[in-house]
Amino acid sequence: MKITKAVITAAGREQRSLPLQTLIDRDGAEKSVLGIIVEEALRAGVQEICVIVQPGDEAPYAEAVGDHAGRLHFVHQAEPLGYGHAIHCAKDFVRQDPFLHLVGDHLYVSRGDRGCAQHVVETAEAEECSVSAVQATRENLLPYYGAVGGHLAPGRQDIYRVATVIEKPTPTEAEQRLIVPGLRAGYYLCFFGMHVLTPLVMDILGHRIDAARDGGRVTLSDALADLAAREQYLALEKTDSRYDIGVRYGLLIAQLALALSGQDRDEVLSRLLELLALRELGTNRK
Numbered sequence: 190m191k192i193t194k195a196v197i198t199a200a201g202r203e204q205r206s207l208p209l210q211t212l213i214d215r216d217g218a219e220k221s222v223l224g225i226i227v228e229e230a231l232r233a234g235v236q237e238i239c240v241i242v243q244p245g246d247e248a249p250y251a252e253a254v255g256d257h258a259g260r261l262h263f264v265h266q267a268e269p270l271g272y273g274h275a276i277h278c279a280k281d282f283v284r285q286d287p288f289l290h291l292v293g294d295h296l297y298v299s300r301g302d303r304g305c306a307q308h309v310v311e312t313a314e315a316e317e318c319s320v321s322a323v324q325a326t327r328e329n330l331l332p333y334y335g336a337v338g339g340h341l342a343p344g345r346q347d348i349y350r351v352a353t354v355i356e357k358p359t360p361t362e363a364e365q366r367l368i369v370p371g372l373r374a375g376y377y378l379c380f381f382g383m384h385v386l387t388p389l390v391m392d393i394l395g396h397r398i399d400a401a402r403d404g405g406r407v408t409l410s411d412a413l414a415d416l417a418a419r420e421q422y423l424a425l426e427k428t429d430s431r432y433d434i435g436v437r438y439g440l441l442i443a444q445l446a447l448a449l450s451g452q453d454r455d456e457v458l459s460r461l462l463e464l465l466a467l468r469e470l471g472t473n474r475k
Contacts, residue, residue: 190317192310192385194286195230195238196279199223199250199293200266205243207434208293209253212444215298215451221253222434225447226291231257233306235289239282241266241275270398271406277394285388287313294435295382296443298450305429306383312348313385318421321351321413322381324431325372328360333433334379335410337424338367349378349424351417356410381427384409390416 199208208223220228223240230238239262240250251258262282266275276290289310297305305322313320323337338353353366363377372378393412401407416422432443448457 190287190314192234192287192289192314193236194283195233195235195289195291196241196276196283197223197226197230197238197291197293198241198272198275199246200241200243200269200275200278201294202243202269204294204435205246207440209249210434210440212296212440212447213451213453215447217452222296223250223253223293224255224257225296226293227254227257227260229297229304229306230289230291231260232304233289233310235306235310236260237262237282239264239279240293241278243267271408273394273407273409273412274398276409277391277398277407280391280395283388283391287319287385287387290384290386292382294433294439296432296434296447297382298430298432298446300429305381305427305431308427309383309385309425312423312425316348316421316423318423319385319387319390319413319416320423320425321384322427323349323378323424324381324427325376326379328363328375328377330379331360331363331377332357335408335413336363336367336377336379337413338369338378339424340370342423347426349426351413351422351424354410354414354417356408378424378426380410381429381431382433387416387420389420393419 210222214220214225238260241264244265247263264278266278299305309320309322335356336358337351339349339351342348342350367377369378390412393415397407434440434443
């Protein structure tokens with residue numbers, strides 16, 4: 190199994206402007222959020238990238254990635270019919286190939302030289318199945334994520350065989366259905382924001398969309414729950430960091446994380462210390 194395609198969702202009404210925001214990346218270069226996400230995919234060996242957008246957003250998105258624009262394909266999600274529907278819009282691009290999926294409002298900082306997406310892709314190619322990146326997450330953050338339950342794969346410390354998937358579970362649901370042996374109390378394996386998915390996911394999403402004739406939204410978590418019952422589906426636990434730029438102060442925190450893990454770390458730390466010292470001085474004078 191070789192992963193050469195990626196799908197990035199960016200059509201949400203509250204999300205569409207976020208990928209166009211500009212940050213300073215770890216290499217000190219000024220880039221758009223979308224540009225950083227695209228480079229994350231390219232580091233993983235991806236060659237073609239489909240971006241799900243609202244009609245009319247193609248030009249600014251292409252401009253935002255600069256020299257990488259030639260690798261992009263744009264697909265419209267004209268109506269806000271949910272996350273699962275957005276991914277399914279890329280079915281003609283994906284065809285019968287496995288693909289990397291990233292969301293357009295998350296940035297990632299890896300602890301080592303290997304990119305986060307690269308790790309997920311390498312795992313999926315080695316195991317020849319769908320793999321979702323997950324992270325041990327505090328119970329109070331469950332309203333923001335899909336979560337999985339399962340057991341460690343034999344002989345592995347970071348790979349789980351997924352048995353259950355629930356979208357934004359309540360603490361009670363999580364305690365009853367998502368307990369994972371080995372995780373500390375009050376923590377659950379929640380989605381990290383990147384997946385490698387087999388073509389079967391597109392078929393499952395298609396069937397669910399057809400069944401939701403009353404306009405009900407289809408989630409990716411629902412499709413992944415079906416996937417876990419039909420073929421091998423693994424979760425890769427990540428200790429790297431994810432940053433949701435769509436939340437309050439999200440862009441600020443993501444920028445600080447990139448800066449503090451990049452080549453300008455010492456300069457940024459010095460500036461932060463200066464700010465803190467000035468603030469403390471002003472407080473003491475009052």
